[in-house]
Amino acid sequence: MKPLAQLDVERVQDALVVHLEGEIDISNAAELGAALEAAATSDTLGIVLDLSHTSYIDSAGVHLLFRLGGRLTRRRQQLRIVVPAESPIKKVIKLTGVGWTVPHDDSVDEAVRGLRAEVRPVPGSDSWNSDPNAEWW
Amino acid sequence: MSAERKFPLPSFGAIRDLLRRSEQAYDGADLLTARKFVGVLWAVSGTIALGLLLVEPPTESPIGAAGWLAGVAVVGASFLGARWVLGDAEEPGFDGLLIATYAGVTQIAALEWLAGGDSAYRALFVLWLGAGVGVHPPRRGVPFIGAVVAAGCMPLLYAGHETRTLIDTVTNAVLWVAVGFVLLALISRVRSQRREMHELERDALERAEQAVRRVQGLEAVSDAALAHLPFDDLLSELLGRITKVLQVERAAILLNDGDTGALRVRAAHGRDAEQLKRRRVPLGEGLAGRVAAEKRPVFIRAMEDASEASPLVPGADVSSLLGVPLLVRGGTVIGVLQVASSDDAGFSEDDSRLLQLAADRVAVAIDRAQLNEQAHRIAETLQRSLLPSRIPDIPGLTLATRYQPGAAGSAVGGDLFDVVEYLDGRIGLAIGDVVGRGIEAASLMGQLRNALRAYAIEGGEPADVVERLNRVVGHWDEGQIATLLYVLVDPRTSTLTYSTAGHLPPLVRGPDGTTSFLPTGEYVPLGVLPFGAYRESVVAIEPGSTLILYTDGLVEERGMSVEDGMERLSHAVAGGPEDPDALCDHVLETVPSDGIAGDDVAVLAARLDPVPSNKFELRLPAEPESMVAVRRTLERWLDAHGAERQVMYELTVACGEACMNVVEHAYPGGDAVFVLEATHENGEVELVIRDFGYWRPPRKSDRGRGLELMRRLTDSAKITPGPQGTTVRLRRGLKTKVTA
Numbered sequence: 025m026k027p028l029a030q031l032d033v034e035r036v037q038d039a040l041v042v043h044l045e046g047e048i049d050i051s052n053a054a055e056l057g058a059a060l061e062a063a064a065t066s067d068t069l070g071i072v073l074d075l076s077h078t079s080y081i082d083s084a085g086v087h088l089l090f091r092l093g094g095r096l097t098r099r100r101q102q103l104r105i106v107v108p109a110e111s112p113i114k115k116v117i118k119l120t121g122v123g124w125t126v127p128h129d130d131s132v133d134e135a136v137r138g139l140r141a142e143v144r145p146v147p148g149s150d151s152w153n154s155d156p157n158a159e160w161w
Numbered sequence: 162m163s164a165e166r167k168f169p170l171p172s173f174g175a176i177r178d179l180l181r182r183s184e185q186a187y188d189g190a191d192l193l194t195a196r197k198f199v200g201v202l203w204a205v206s207g208t209i210a211l212g213l214l215l216v217e218p219p220t221e222s223p224i225g226a227a228g229w230l231a232g233v234a235v236v237g238a239s240f241l242g243a244r245w246v247l248g249d250a251e252e253p254g255f256d257g258l259l260i261a262t263y264a265g266v267t268q269i270a271a272l273e274w275l276a277g278g279d280s281a282y283r284a285l286f287v288l289w290l291g292a293g294v295g296v297h298p299p300r301r302g303v304p305f306i307g308a309v310v311a312a313g314c315m316p317l318l319y320a321g322h323e324t325r326t327l328i329d330t331v332t333n334a335v336l337w338v339a340v341g342f343v344l345l346a347l348i349s350r351v352r353s354q355r356r357e358m359h360e361l362e363r364d365a366l367e368r369a370e371q372a373v374r375r376v377q378g379l380e381a382v383s384d385a386a387l388a389h390l391p392f393d394d395l396l397s398e399l400l401g402r403i404t405k406v407l408q409v410e411r412a413a414i415l416l417n418d419g420d421t422g423a424l425r426v427r428a429a430h431g432r433d434a435e436q437l438k439r440r441r442v443p444l445g446e447g448l449a450g451r452v453a454a455e456k457r458p459v460f461i462r463a464m465e466d467a468s469e470a471s472p473l474v475p476g477a478d479v480s481s482l483l484g485v486p487l488l489v490r491g492g493t494v495i496g497v498l499q500v501a502s503s504d505d506a507g508f509s510e511d512d513s514r515l516l517q518l519a520a521d522r523v524a525v526a527i528d529r530a531q532l533n534e535q536a537h538r539i540a541e542t543l544q545r546s547l548l549p550s551r552i553p554d555i556p557g558l559t560l561a562t563r564y565q566p567g568a569a570g571s572a573v574g575g576d577l578f579d580v581v582e583y584l585d586g587r588i589g590l591a592i593g594d595v596v597g598r599g600i601e602a603a604s605l606m607g608q609l610r611n612a613l614r615a616y617a618i619e620g621g622e623p624a625d626v627v628e629r630l631n632r633v634v635g636h637w638d639e640g641q642i643a644t645l646l647y648v649l650v651d652p653r654t655s656t657l658t659y660s661t662a663g664h665l666p667p668l669v670r671g672p673d674g675t676t677s678f679l680p681t682g683e684y685v686p687l688g689v690l691p692f693g694a695y696r697e698s699v700v701a702i703e704p705g706s707t708l709i710l711y712t713d714g715l716v717e718e719r720g721m722s723v724e725d726g727m728e729r730l731s732h733a734v735a736g737g738p739e740d741p742d743a744l745c746d747h748v749l750e751t752v753p754s755d756g757i758a759g760d761d762v763a764v765l766a767a768r769l770d771p772v773p774s775n776k777f778e779l780r781l782p783a784e785p786e787s788m789v790a791v792r793r794t795l796e797r798w799l800d801a802h803g804a805e806r807q808v809m810y811e812l813t814v815a816c817g818e819a820c821m822n823v824v825e826h827a828y829p830g831g832d833a834v835f836v837l838e839a840t841h842e843n844g845e846v847e848l849v850i851r852d853f854g855y856w857r858p859p860r861k862s863d864r865g866r867g868l869e870l871m872r873r874l875t876d877s878a879k880i881t882p883g884p885q886g887t888t889v890r891l892r893r894g895l896k897t898k899v900t901a
Contacts, residue, residue, distance in 0.1 A: 027584075049788045049792075079584075087866070
């Protein structure tokens with residue numbers, strides 16, 4: 025059986041950008057969720073999930089996004105999705121209200137910027153998260 | 162050789178031998194010479210008698226003047242006798258000549274009587290005495306001498322008893338007896354020598370014949386041409402030759418049977434050969450067992466019950482056996498070669514040496530064949546392991562593939578084919594042939610297939626994939642080349658995008674049965690040029706068309722042009738069955754002219770299933786994997802009915818949600834099915850999803866989302882639970898936009 029979807033992971037500064045190409049349905053949603061969760065190691069701010077080349081997503085995929093978003097939030101990380109305006113799946117994202125809990129952007133650049141802006145507690149201070157030995161206070 | 166043998170003195174023993182009754186009375190005699198001798202003697206005797214008639218007129222007998230008449234008659238009879246003996250008409254044998262000599266003596270006696278018993282005729286008696294003794298076998302020579310002496314003494318009866326006549330006659334008689342016996346002894350000596358010479362000659366001839374047979378035997382078993390025969394043919398041919406050379410009725414080769422050590426008949430020739438096939442001889446039993454155990458030839462001759470000596474031969478007509486071991490390097494016995502004959506004489510050392518020679522030959526051939534078989538098996542296993550073990554089920558495209566290794570004995574080729582599914586729903590079909598054979602070719606083929614998969618997974622377009630594979634082959638050390646054809650099928654749009662590297666063109670059969678080869682342009686095989694500048698072509702084919710990819714083994718045959726083969730392929734496909742699986746079988750059976758291709762053959766048939774018309778029904782197992790099939794089929798159908806991308810997606814999601822509910826709640830056991838019915842009428846699509854279980858109300862808010870999606874993405878969604886199952890009916894206009 026060929027894989028329905030393929031994950032392409034890249035690191036953009038302290039964000040993890042994951043391009044998801046293919047389709048998400050009930051047969052692979054759980055698997056993708058586990059893979060994404062594992063990819064979001066603690067040294068990243070979170071995941072930018074690029075759905076620009078995702079051709080199919082249904083409620084199983086939406087469920088995955090909610091679940092992943094919740095998990096990352098509990099780990100003080102964030103999930104942002106990229107769904108270009110012209111993408112056919114935009115409708116499902118909108119209808120299911122994913123946007124209420126998972127921020128979505130039109131492009132990867134925007135999403136990375138958004139991620140860095142939101143997670144970083146002190147805007148403008150680059151040293152906060154870039155020093156791995158820094159204390160939490 | 163002793164002097165005695167050279168100059169034998171007559172002895173009583175010799176004389177007794179002369180007189181002994183013998184089966185071959187005339188052995189050593191020369192009939193032709195005897196006949197000439199007697200004939201000439203008749204003539205000479207007649208001539209002399211004619212002269213004597215004048216010197217001694219035949220008028221002194223009691224018949225008086227009539228003696229002349231009788232004399233002339235007797236002389237005439239002489240000449241007639243000569244003619245009879247010498248002439249071709251009768252060709253008298255020894256018995257005839259015997260009578261002729263007695264007649265000759267009688268004739269002289271008669272002439273002498275006519276002449277009144279004159280001694281002038283005695284010279285003629287001596288003449289006939291010599292002739293008679295020469296012609297008769299020794300035993301009959303004695304009475305003949307007696308007859309001559311008696312005839313010589315006749316004048317005593319009618320010409321008076323004068324003392325002088327008496328003394329002359331007796332002296333003559335003694336002389337004749339002496340001369341007769343000396344001649345007899347001499348002639349019998351000559352005859353026995355001739356007999357010995359004949360025997361020696363026969364022996365020499367026999368030995369020469371044996372030598373020739375042996376040389377022929379050596380030639381027969383060491384014939385270099387045998388080396389090219391396939392293993393089993395070699396064995397039966399060798400056995401055939403051995404039976405001919407050794408003049409035996411049966412021959413068999415028994416080989417060690419792996420672990421058990423028992424001997425198994427591998428090849429047999431001659432009588433009962435068929436019954437012997439695959440028979441087993443337990444270890445250590447019979448002749449073969451002894452040969453194997455002792456590692457040396459074993460002879461059995463003139464035995465009474467052959468079945469005791471070897472369980473392989475029915476006792477009835479076998480009395481001699483010979484077995485030699487089949488030895489390979491290191492002196493290991495791998496089997497036994499044995500022959501059986503009904504001749505009591507048994508086999509000679511020569512026979513054994515010849516048989517051993519044949520056995521050595523067989524042993525070498527077996528050794529080599531086993532190595533070859535092993536290499537062949539490795540290459541074949543390697544190749545099979547490199548071909549896809551399973552062809553994926555792809556909605557909209559029915560696939561069948563066949564790989565058929567070449568004829569037995571030939572090396573494994575490097576045919577490859579593969580099916581790659583792209584994420585966007587397109588399907589890559591590859592077929593290729595690595596030039597060359599054996600493990601080398603098979604391993605490059607494996608490399609190619611891996612590389613092809615890697616590039617295809619990245620979504621490579623055909624020309625790009627082929628170009629990159631060209632570099633893969635170019636980097637291969639062995640300087641090998643390969644042909645490749647890569648076709649990307651888009652079932653949604655019914656288009657083929659393909660690129661070829663020196664491979665034979667694909668064949669397409671339209672829904673109406675017409676066939677045509679796709680133009681491929683001229684591109685070199687992979688590995689020939691560093692940059693092949695491969696291009697791709699795009700063609701649209703009608704849904705319902707079948708695409709045939711094949712390797713040259715299918716259409717290339719010795720003594721035939723490829724064009725002929727392609728013509729036959731085109732014909733076979735045009736008249737072949739609709740189902741790709743059956744079509745592959747049909748093609749493999751009918752295209753190679755003798756029904757068996759000599760080379761490896763790979764065939765791939767792909768039918769672009771006809772797009773369902775206004776209505777279609779899909780019946781699938783209720784499992785997550787079925788979701789893809791539902792989407793692909795629906796997408797293709799919606800595309801064909803003019804749905805836009807967005808509408809297509811939304812309907813697919815709605816349908817997917819309905820199906821997912823079935824799948825998620827399918828009763829355990831795994832054999833549950835669900836049915837999707839799609840109808841398109843006047844721009845409106847109706848999808849009916851039916852299952853045969855109970856509809857479950859949404860349990861959690863998450864799953865409620867599916868129901869919500871179904872409603873929001875369609876114009877209407879109706880769920881009708883029932884005792885026999887649940888029906889979900891979705892309707893949506895193709896042009897309408899549902900509100901978000």
